[in-house]
Amino acid sequence: MVEPIIRTENLGIEFYRSRKRRLSLREMVFRQGTTHSSEMFWALKDVSVSVCKGEAVGLIGANGGGKSTLLKMIAGVLIPDEGTVTVREGVAPLIELTGGFIGELTARDNIYLTGGLHGLSRDIIDERFDEIVDFAGPQVRAALDTPFRHFSSGMQVRLGFAVITTLDEPILLVDEVLAVGDKAFKEKCYTRMESLLDQGRTLFLVSHNEPDLTRFCKRGLYLRAGQVVGDGEMSEVLAHYNRDSESGL
Amino acid sequence: MNVVAKTARLWQLRQILWTLVLRDLKIRYARSWLGYVWTVLDPLAMSTIYFIVFVGIFHRGDVGHKPYFLFLVIGLLGWQFFSAAITDASRALLMEAKLVRSTNLPREIWVVRVIIAKGIEYLLSLPVLAAFAVAYGVQGKVDFNWRLLYFPLGMIMEFVLLIGCGLLLAPVTALVTDTQRVIRIFLRMAFYFTPIVYAVQKVPKEWEKFLWANPLTGVLELMRAGFFSEKVRWESVWVGLVVTVVILVAGVWSFGRLERAVLKEI
Numbered sequence: 001m002v003e004p005i006i007r008t009e010n011l012g013i014e015f016y017r018s019r020k021r022r023l024s025l026r027e028m029v030f031r032q033g034t035t036h037s038s039e040m041f042w043a044l045k046d047v048s049v050s051v052c053k054g055e056a057v058g059l060i061g062a063n064g065g066g067k068s069t070l071l072k073m074i075a076g077v078l079i080p081d082e083g084t085v086t087v088r089e090g091v092a093p094l095i096e097l098t099g100g101f102i103g104e105l106t107a108r109d110n111i112y113l114t115g116g117l118h119g120l121s122r123d124i125i126d127e128r129f130d131e132i133v134d135f136a137g138p139q140v141r142a143a144l145d146t147p148f149r150h151f152s153s154g155m156q157v158r159l160g161f162a163v164i165t166t167l168d169e170p171i172l173l174v175d176e177v178l179a180v181g182d183k184a185f186k187e188k189c190y191t192r193m194e195s196l197l198d199q200g201r202t203l204f205l206v207s208h209n210e211p212d213l214t215r216f217c218k219r220g221l222y223l224r225a226g227q228v229v230g231d232g233e234m235s236e237v238l239a240h241y242n243r244d245s246e247s248g249l
Numbered sequence: 250m251n252v253v254a255k256t257a258r259l260w261q262l263r264q265i266l267w268t269l270v271l272r273d274l275k276i277r278y279a280r281s282w283l284g285y286v287w288t289v290l291d292p293l294a295m296s297t298i299y300f301i302v303f304v305g306i307f308h309r310g311d312v313g314h315k316p317y318f319l320f321l322v323i324g325l326l327g328w329q330f331f332s333a334a335i336t337d338a339s340r341a342l343l344m345e346a347k348l349v350r351s352t353n354l355p356r357e358i359w360v361v362r363v364i365i366a367k368g369i370e371y372l373l374s375l376p377v378l379a380a381f382a383v384a385y386g387v388q389g390k391v392d393f394n395w396r397l398l399y400f401p402l403g404m405i406m407e408f409v410l411l412i413g414c415g416l417l418l419a420p421v422t423a424l425v426t427d428t429q430r431v432i433r434i435f436l437r438m439a440f441y442f443t444p445i446v447y448a449v450q451k452v453p454k455e456w457e458k459f460l461w462a463n464p465l466t467g468v469l470e471l472m473r474a475g476f477f478s479e480k481v482r483w484e485s486v487w488v489g490l491v492v493t494v495v496i497l498v499a500g501v502w503s504f505g506r507l508e509r510a511v512l513k514e515i
Contacts (some may be wrong), residue, residue, distance in 0.1 A: 015513055076353035079509040091353065099351030102272065104279050116268035117352055 004050035005088050005171065005202055006074055011047040012082030012226075013069060014040050043069045044226045047083070053170070056203040058217030058234055060241050065223040067206045071095060071173045074204065089202075092118070092169035097160030103149030107140060107159060110148050114163050128166050135162040135188065158185055165192050172196060175206045190215070210238060252501050258355050265354065266362055273366035288333075288370045289377050292325035299325075299446050312447040314477040316390045319381055323473050324445035326374055331407060331465060332436050334367035338415030339422045339432055346515040356508055357501075360415040368408055382476060397475030407468045410493045416500030420507035423515055444469055449482050457482075464489035464496075 016039055044066045051057055059067045072078040073085050075093040100114040111132060115125040133141050136159045143151065151159070165172075174193070193216060197203055207213050213220070213234060220237030222230030224244065230237040259266060278285070300318050304310040313320040341359045342349055349359060385391045422428040443465045444452070452460060460466045466482075467489025474481045 013513075072350075075351075077350050078512050081509070093351060093353075096347055096351035099347040102276060104276050105272075109275070113268060113272050117265055117348075117354075119265065121264070 003052075003088070005053045006049070006051040007086045008047055008049050008070075008073070008083065009086075010083035011070075011073065011080050011085060012045045013043050013073065013078060014081050015043045016040060042226050044073070044080075044223075045082075047223075047226075047228055049221065049228065049231070051202060051204075053202055054197075054200045055219060056197055056205070056217045057219045057221055058213040058237075059204060059206045059221050059223060060208075060213065060237065061223035062245070064225075066226040067223055068095070068175055069226075070223065071175055071204060071206060074171075075173055087171065089171055090119075090167075090169035091171045091173060092164055092167040094161065094164050094172065094174045097164065098156050101148050101156065101160065104147055106145045107148055107151070108144050111159070111163055114160075115166070118164070118167050118169075120167065132159075132162045132166055135165075135192070137185065154182065154185075161189060161192075165196065170200075171202045171204070173204045176208075213238065251505070252498060255355065255357055255501055259358060259361060262354065262358065266358060266365070269358070269362040270365045270369065273362065274369065277366075285370075285373060288329065289374045292322065292329045292374070293377070295325050296321040303446065312451050314448055314473065314479050316385050319385050319391065319476060320448070320473065321446065322378055322381055323476065324443075324469055326371065326378055327403075327407065327465070327469055327472055328440065328443065328445050329374075330367060330371040331411065332440075333370075334364050334411045335414055335418065335432065335436060337367065338363045338411065339418035339429065341415065341419045342423045342511055342515060349512070349515060356511075357416060357504060360419050360504075361412060364408065364411045364415055367411075368404075371404070391476055392478040394475055394478070396481070399471040399474045399481070403468045403471030406464065406471065406490065406493060409497055410464050410468070413493065413496035413498075413500035416504040417496065420504055420511045423511045424507065439463075439465075448479070449485055450479055461485040461488040462492060464493045 047066075047070065059070065061067055069078065071093070072095065073080055074087055075091050075095060076085075076087065077093070077095075100117050101110045102113070105113070111129065112122065112125055115128075116122070120128075133144065136155070140151075140155050140159055143155070148156070172193075193203070197216065203216060205213065205216055217234050220230065220232065220234040221228060222237045222241050229244075230240045296318060299321050300310075303312060304317060310317040313324075337344075338360050341363045342356070345359050349356065382391055382393075386393060418428065418432065422432075442460070443463055444460060449457060449460055449466050449470065461482075461484055467486035470481050470485055
């Protein structure tokens with residue numbers, strides 16, 4: 001048996017029901033013990049999954065099922081309240097693609113900054129710079145030295161995708177980003193992702209698009225209300241999910 | 250120990266840390282060419298005002314060392330570093346919420362990089378201090394001495410103190426909306442509780458001990474030692490060092506405790 005590259009054990013995380021609730025001092029002073037259990041819910045509960053190197057896993061489930069939360073825990077940007085996540089190799093998260101980009105700086109500066117933030121050295125970025133810009137397209141190349149905030153949202157995402165997929169990390173997490181971009185760019189993304197998979201990288205894909213899921217993923221993982229209710233062959237898990245959706249679960 | 254392990258981890262990531270610091274400075278100077286001037290202008294303007302008030306109006310320039318203006322500049326530059334760094338560091342996790350959410354770096358890095366960026370701005374403001382010191386020096390009004398070597402020690406102490414305070418405040422600011430207002434009031438009070446416009450040696454004996462508990466007292470004593478002939482109040486340095494270390498340890502500990510809640514909120 002091969003050692004799994006990602007392993008979660010009894011993973012659980014609890015959130016406030018109103019996500020963006022920020023406490024104010026007054027609230028804390030005048031209403032003691034505001035954290036009733038009714039205000040909390042488990043976004044994920046008892047999730048135990050093992051993924052081996054080179055596997056491509058598609059995450060499906062209704063909105064609020066915990067798909068993105070699971071990705072974020074694997075990416076290490078959320079810390080579990082229960083259980084453990086063990087990720088044995090580096091992760092390239094396509095979650096908030098343009099998260100590291102600063103509107104004030106030029107696209108060129110942003111490529112170096114984001115690359116550097118994910119651990120690429122200056123020399124390596126120099127080497128891959130043209131490749132990144134080529135992938136992002138001629139529009140981006142023409143605007144390399146204008147501030148990033150002048151970019152259209154499509155251009156921003158294209159540049160983000162180009163930078164993140166250039167990272168060497170062996171695990172790739174993709175959260176719905178394929179929904180953006182025009183048709184031609186989408187095709188480019190698919191090709192890029194297929195070549196990454198061929199290199200033996202491990203993929204986690206969150207999507208509501210069945211053709212995408214079956215194209216990339218052999219294995220499906222179905223999350224419902226924070227729990228894994230299906231784990232197996234992609235087509236079977238999809239069928240399970242569709243049955244549930246039709247019966248209104 | 251926890252502090253050592255965290256420091257070692259940040260040292261491994263120094264290249265990334267440096268990238269972030271450069272980005273900070275770049276953004277600051279991309280927005281306004283006055284960026285650098287502001288860091289110097291503020292303390293100089295305040296020094297002038299205090300000089301007018303205390304020397305011109307009250308005729309009490311003797312609350313500090315002589316030359317009083319140089320005394321003020323050292324104090325206010327040090328204070329500016331402190332208050333600007335506290336203000337920015339307490340917002341560090343909120344301002345960079347998108348980055349914090351999308352990169353798996355030790356979260357302490359977001360606080361530390363703000364303090365380093367502010368520290369570099371402070372270093373850049375030192376030539377102004379040097380210019381004033383030389384101007385007073387050629388008139389024979391400054392008693393330069395070998396204790397100038399204490400100056401960098403004061404800077405290091407202030408830096409460590411800021412890391413501790415930043416780690417304490419940043420998660421609280423992300424969780425509790427009102428924190429920033431509290432910090433603003435606290436900073437204004439702390440200004441008068443720090444020997445900036447007056448010298449710790451001029452404080453009545455029964456009050457002086459309270460000032461020792463403020464680590465900035467020790468920091469400013471170290472910074473001023475090389476320019477004036479007055480004796481350094483070593484008690485304030487030793488007590489300040491202990492307080493600094495306690496704040497650092499408490500900061501690292503509480504940051505680790507609150508991290509989980511912060512990541513859910515931002």
